[in-house]
Amino acid sequence: LKALEKDPADRYPDAEAFARDLERGLAGKRVRAHHFTPVDHLSYLVRRHRQRLLAGALAAAVGLAVNVYSREQLLNARCDALVTRALLRDAERVIAEVSNGRREKGVGDLEWDELRQARRAMQGGDWARAAAHGAAAMRRSRAAGDLRVAAVAALDTARAQVMLGHRREAMAIYAGVASSPFSPRIVAAMAEWEYLVLALLEGDRQAALQMLISHPGGDEDLDLCIRCVAGDLDPAELLAGLDRFPRPFRNDACLAAALRWNLDGDMSSCRTALAACIRESAPASEWPGPLARRLRRDLVTHEGGGR
Secondary structure, three states, rough: OOOOOOEEEEHHOOOHHHHHHHHHHOOOOOOOOOOOOHHHHHHHHHHHHHHHHHHHHHHHHHHHHHHHHHHHHHHHHHHHHHHHHHHHHHHHHHHHHHOOOOOOOOOOHHHHHHHHHHHHHOOOOOOOHHHHHHHHHHHHHOOOHHHHHHHHHEEEEEHHHHOOHHHHHHHHHHHHHHHHHOOOOOHHHHHHHHHHHHHOOOHHHHHHEEEEEEEEOOHHHHHHHHHHHOOOOOOHHHOHHHOOHHHHHHHHHHHHHHHHHHHHHOOHHHHHHHHHHHHHHOOOOOHHHHHHHHHHHHHHHOOOOOO
């Protein structure tokens, strides 16, 4: 019909254009001879790209489901983190009140007093005293039935044992904190991470591997540190994104990079990362700053022919 239009302007301009339209019609494609409505265009696109549209719809549905699940998990994690922060803030308040004499010590306050003494000893580098007070706070908290506070005290006790050179004792404490259902999620995640650090420092690859296999993941920032140590994340990439870490976890990221470089035999980069870990620890007693200073000192002594 287009080829037979009365007005030559409405016909095909030449035989080649007519032939192209015939070829398009035989191929099941749209032809210029027909004036398509918007509905026709939409229907054609749906028929022609049916498989792609179905695949896209399926991918969108899966993505939406994953997003909903991830948001739910994130909300649960944030809720647990808020509970933990509230617990720690309450601990700091009670410790301050007892220290300043504004509150009389009761049966439930004795563990806070022990925890305060442990923290003060850690700040002063008196690790034996810190271990003793931390263990006392742990025992009193357990006796009072406050197992969440006992987990916090156990974490401090394990760190003091690390600095005293009792790494195996510290690993046992960390394992108990990590496996306890009463430990706040962030505290359990820190215990797992610090257990892995000690296992690698002790050369206990089996214990490190077992922890990596059983690690459920409890904190996004510490999970990145664990991935770095496990070799799944380049240490330089981890340090390049240091600003995205909350300030208390930046020194942990530096320590993770140092451990990975140490395992790879890159001792120069290891020293640099340990120095960064020390800088990011404020105050200087903030963990794992003291451990990083000890490791850097031992590394310099070893390279200098000391031990």
